[in-house]
Amino acid sequence: MQGDERGAVMKPLRRPRALPGTATPRPRHRADRRPRSTLRTILALAAGGVVATGVALLASGGTYALWSDTADLAPATITAGSSTLTVAGVAEHAVEELDLTLLAPGRSVTTPRPVAVANTGTTPLAVTVSTIAIPDGNAQLAEFLRFETAVDTGGGETCDLAPFAVAALTGESASQPPVTILPGEEAQLCLRIGLTADAPASVQATSAVFSMIVTGDQVRVP
Amino acid sequence: MIKRMSGTLALVLVLVLSGAGIGHAYWSAHGELTGRVAVGTLSMTQTGVDGLAAAFTTDVTEVTAPVVVTNDGTVSAPFALSFTGAPAAAEGTGQSSGDLGAATLVSVWPAADAASCASVPAGDAPDGSTSSTGWNAIPPLLGTLEPGGSAVHCVRAVIDPARAAPGDTVVVTSSLTSGIGSWSSTSTADFGQSFSDDAIVSPHSF
Numbered sequence: 041m042q043g044d045e046r047g048a049v050m051k052p053l054r055r056p057r058a059l060p061g062t063a064t065p066r067p068r069h070r071a072d073r074r075p076r077s078t079l080r081t082i083l084a085l086a087a088g089g090v091v092a093t094g095v096a097l098l099a100s101g102g103t104y105a106l107w108s109d110t111a112d113l114a115p116a117t118i119t120a121g122s123s124t125l126t127v128a129g130v131a132e133h134a135v136e137e138l139d140l141t142l143l144a145p146g147r148s149v150t151t152p153r154p155v156a157v158a159n160t161g162t163t164p165l166a167v168t169v170s171t172i173a174i175p176d177g178n179a180q181l182a183e184f185l186r187f188e189t190a191v192d193t194g195g196g197e198t199c200d201l202a203p204f205a206v207a208a209l210t211g212e213s214a215s216q217p218p219v220t221i222l223p224g225e226e227a228q229l230c231l232r233i234g235l236t237a238d239a240p241a242s243v244q245a246t247s248a249v250f251s252m253i254v255t256g257d258q259v260r261v262p
Numbered sequence: 263m264i265k266r267m268s269g270t271l272a273l274v275l276v277l278v279l280s281g282a283g284i285g286h287a288y289w290s291a292h293g294e295l296t297g298r299v300a301v302g303t304l305s306m307t308q309t310g311v312d313g314l315a316a317a318f319t320t321d322v323t324e325v326t327a328p329v330v331v332t333n334d335g336t337v338s339a340p341f342a343l344s345f346t347g348a349p350a351a352a353e354g355t356g357q358s359s360g361d362l363g364a365a366t367l368v369s370v371w372p373a374a375d376a377a378s379c380a381s382v383p384a385g386d387a388p389d390g391s392t393s394s395t396g397w398n399a400i401p402p403l404l405g406t407l408e409p410g411g412s413a414v415h416c417v418r419a420v421i422d423p424a425r426a427a428p429g430d431t432v433v434v435t436s437s438l439t440s441g442i443g444s445w446s447s448t449s450t451a452d453f454g455q456s457f458s459d460d461a462i463v464s465p466h467s468f
Contacts, residue, residue, distance in 0.1 A: 133294070239445075
């Protein structure tokens with residue numbers, strides 16, 4: 041092996057020397073290094089990227105495993121829960137004989153017995169009266185009707201002593217706070233409908249059919 | 263530096279979480295309650311007041327008649343029946359005659375029915391009656407009636423001939439009022455009474 045060949049192979053790499061007419065590389069003085077804060081920024085961004093990638097992978101469930109294996113699970117049945125409620129055992133319940141007691145200013149009529157609102161689904165429900173409407177269009181009378189509800193989870197048999205809260209009319213949310221009913225359980229709903237004291241004489245001998253929507257929203261019970 | 267790092271992380275987290283589609287869904291169930299409500303009527307009437315019209319003389323000094331208040335409406339309602347009297351204007355003069363009411367003792371008592379008013383002996387007033395001199399002093403008769411119900415009050419007027427002058431008169435207005443909230447029902451009826459010393463009398467007409 042000749043010396044030139046050996047030098048071409050074995051010589052360590054060296055920084056190329058500057059050619060004539062080109063700029064001479066500046067010596068690396070301490071003052072000329074990049075500022076330390078810039079380096080830290082780069083490191084921070086890199087760290088943030090690593091963390092973000094990790095979070096993204098966790099959120100999306102992706103992995104980067106080099107090895108993988110699969111195994112079949114036995115077929116299983118997935119059953120969804122349900123969210124249903126009934127009023128007096130049915131989806132739509134008509135309260136009879138309310139109109140046997142005729143209204144007058146400042147007077148009201150109350151359901152003689154509580155109406156059972158049952159949670160027949162599998163999720164706890166926060167139940168409230170969401171909407172009260174007068175679908176038959178008796179707008180003048182509707183203006184002077186006052187709906188009040190009481191929900192009793194104690195299983196009361198009469199509505200005589202129920203503490204009533206005013207329920208708003210025509211689409212607004214009732215002021216009555218929701219009552220949570222667990223699956224398979226029920227609450228007792230009492231309803232009182234009154235005519236306001238300022239109802240004019242022109243509403244005498246009129247009547248109205250009302251519709252009250254009872255809504256149960258799924259809730260999580262701790 | 264730390265602030266910049268935190269901002270970067272927050273931005274990345276927002277982007278990641280929004281892209282991951284994390285959300286919450288809730289179920290609702292509905293039931294419906296329906297019913298019908300009806301509004302009643304208020305109407306109160308009185309009858310029998312005209313039976314108190316009288317032309318008194320020294321021999322005929324008393325008249326008794328049942329006044330019946332009836333609830334013709336469809337809701338129970340309170341009522342108030344009151345009497346006010348004033349001398350009638352003398353014919354042709356435009357001036358009032360003497361006030362016969364000042365010489366009249368008025369007695370009112372509740373009764374089970376109209377026929378029972380006549381069973382009370384003349385000049386007498388049963389227990390529970392209200393008596394006063396003059397029609398204006400009688401306190402209002404109060405009560406509450408169920409739909410279709412009636413209240414009977416016997417009203418007796420007795421004049422004192424010694425205190426009445428021939429030609430004295432009184433026109434009495436019976437006012438029946440009933441109210442529930444902003445509803446009201448009013449009924450009025452008038453009758454007249456006079457005094458003369460004629461032997462032949464006939465009911466006074468106004």
